[in-house]
Amino acid sequence: MAFDIDDELPDRESARQFYQKYEPKEVIGKGLSSVVRKCVEKATGKEYACKIIEFNDDDNHHERAATLQEIQILKLVGGHPNIIDIVASFETPNYVFIVMELCPNGELFDYLTKVVRLSEKRTRQIMSSILNAVNHLHSHRVVHRDLKPENILMDATMNVKITDLGFAVRLGENEALTDLFGTPGYMAPELLRCSQFDDMPGYGLPVDLWACGVILYTLLSGLPPFWHRKQHLMFRMIMDGQYTMSGPEWDDVSGTAKDLIEHLLVTEPSERYTAAQALQHPFFNNERSRRKDFMAKRTLKAHIILVWSIYRLRTLHYRPQPIRGKELLENPYRFKSYRKMIDSTAFVLYGHWIKKDEHQNQNRATLFQTEQKSDLVRHQQLLQQRRIEQESKLLRLHSQRSIDDHSTIQVTAS
Secondary structure, three states: OOOOOOOOOOOOOOOHHHHHHEEEEEEEEEOOOEEEEEEEEOOOOOEEEEEEEEOOOOOOHHHHHHHHHHHHHHHHHOOOOOEOOEEEEEEOOOEEEEEEEOOOOOEHHHHHHHHOOOOHHHHHHHHHHHHHHHHHHHHOOEEOOOOOHHHEEEOOOOOEEEOOOOOOEEOOOOOOEOOOOOOHHHOOHHHHHHHHOOOOOOEOOHHHHHHHHHHHHHHHHOOOOOOOOOHHHHHHHHHHOOOOOOOHHHOOOOHHHHHHHHHHOOOOHHHOOOHHHHHOOHHHHOHHHHHHHHHHHHHHHHHHHHHHHHHHHHHOOOOOOOOOHHHHHHOHHHOHHHHHHHHHHHHHHHHHHOOOOOOOOOOHHHHHOOOOOHHHHHHHHHHHHHHHHHHHHHHHHHHHHHHHHHHHHHHHHO
């Protein structure tokens, strides 16, 4: 979706090489120091996406070096069907232009916001593509460090493409990283430990597989595995591996899908699946196992319906009530069809609450948070305490007034 506000284009004279080949169009994305525009190749009329990074002064040597490194990595891993292709790049004193293939269907994040959660079949297709791309990156010793639905685009055929390799690094043999990069909700435990303790050995390629586990969990359930409005508590949950796969949104998820999540969200990186191991998991390859899970659920459901139908037929004359009646009224979220309708409606009404910036107080998890917040509980307790104090004060005043009135009557009588 294009932005309504159009930023001023770079000077045509200083960026002559870019303007000779491409004609910039509307803005389709924005970052802190960059703008992504649709552009048209003048010779062929073909549409591309152009990321324009601006450098305002001489203090941005680090940012420029990181941008040039991103271009080098994109060229190194290019040609993969699930990694964004770089077409050309241009550099000026104040700007860098990166021309890439256009993905008209936007981010996976936006797609997930529309559908809330995905079926296992669709999740299998998307995660297979993501893991294949990660496997390709890791075969070149490249760690992405910022995998998340916002950095995964969808092309015209809904094929996913990993993009935004601004934090990516190519590791040397036995090299480990210690700097803090990434998005809080997708950071691996070993990365967080490096930021808190000096004696940690560092982190490497496995951090991308942790992020894949978070993405897989989110696609299947519609909400992230680790979230708390207080970031330090969320980090503690991540380092301890505290997440759950209980609740109505998990009732229809197969055991093989949950098993894959458990092998990706492992706090010890040496025990975590690699991309190649994940792609060999039964969730992707064992059709017989998936069919067995499906048939078992289908058979169980058929048996339940049969038993319930027989019971209804036998008692219909005496108790002609609807099958779900009271249970449906008390907890409609338990049933898949109603759950999907409720979730979709919630996103339509409150979708503007969802923030892509992890530092905001709201994200998609807030739409599904059913537990009372501790602040709200404390607020209610405080109101109750104040109400009791006011009632006690009024009672004391009333009692004192009664005593004074009684004393006045005695004095008057005497």
